[in-house]
Amino acid sequence: MRYLEFTMKLLKTALATVVVTFCLQAAAANANTEIRLGHVGGPGSLFEISANRFAELANERLEGVAEVNVYGNSQLGGDESMMRRLRLGSLDLSLPSTVMSSESAQFALFEMPYLIEDREHMKRVREEIVRGPLYDAAEARGFKIIGVWENGFRQITNNKRPIVTPEDLAGIKLRVPGGTWRIDMFRSYGAAPSPMSLSEVFVALQTGAMDGQENPFIQNLLLALS
Incomplete structure (x- = not known):
């Protein structure tokens, strides 16, 4: 299936956060402890690149004490599953995105369209809002954010028509990540949004179950090349 790539700057998911359970500090105190970091990003994604670099830097400092091992491409489950495992203590680190609005x-601030003007604007939001009220909100739910990484501006890829205005989404079966606000937003544009884990997207596009999907550009490209 041939997919046309059209850009629609809806929002910036620079809110790709690394969260850690409170039990990690105690676990890492034991020699040779494995610290597992899970994410849903596929090969070549910003999730993978960022997570692997984080592990590399962390392991330089943890040598002989603990080792961070990265499990990408939903090896440890989807975002929702990994959040549950974090809370239970069966997973140490996760790199979630939209799922945080469910916590x-x-x-949900980051599910709003046209919110971020550019990367400099995002830096200000990160310093003044994320590293403050949102850190506290995560901690109140039993999680601790230890870093904020970029996931890119959101794009829409589909096999129906160019997306120039919201009205162009009418009738398009669109894969979206989980998140009530985002689903409601696309539904208000006339699309038929369906929340779906990233690992299921390619098959859904290939079989025609979905007409398109909404993701950062690098994820769109990786799906097109799969």
């Missing part, structure tokens, strides 16, 4: 309504 605290304050994170």
Whole structure:
């Protein structure tokens, strides 16, 4: 299936956060402890690149004490599953994105369209809002944010038509990540949004179950090349 790539700057998911359970500090105190970091990003994604670099830097400092091992491409489950495992203590680190709005309504801020002007604007939001109220909101839910990484501006890829205005989404079966606000937003544009884990997207596009999907550009490209 041939997919046309059209850009629609909806929002910036620079809110790709690394969260850690409170039990990590105690676990890392034991020699040779494995610290597992899970994410849903596929090969070549910003999730993978960022997570691997984080592990590399962390392991330089943890040598002989603990080792961070990265499990990408949903090897440890989807975002929702990994958040549950974090809370239970069966996973140490996760790199979630939209799913955080399911943990605290304050994170729904990043599901709003046209919110971020550019990367300099995002830096200010990160320093003044994320590293403050949103850190506190995560901690109130039993998580601790230890870093904020970029996931890119969101794009729409589909096999129906160019997306120039919201009205162009009418009738398009669109894969979106989980998140009530985002689903409601696309539904208001006339699309038929369906929340779906990233690992299921390619098959859904290939079989025609979905007409398109909404993701950062690098994820769109990786799906097109799969």
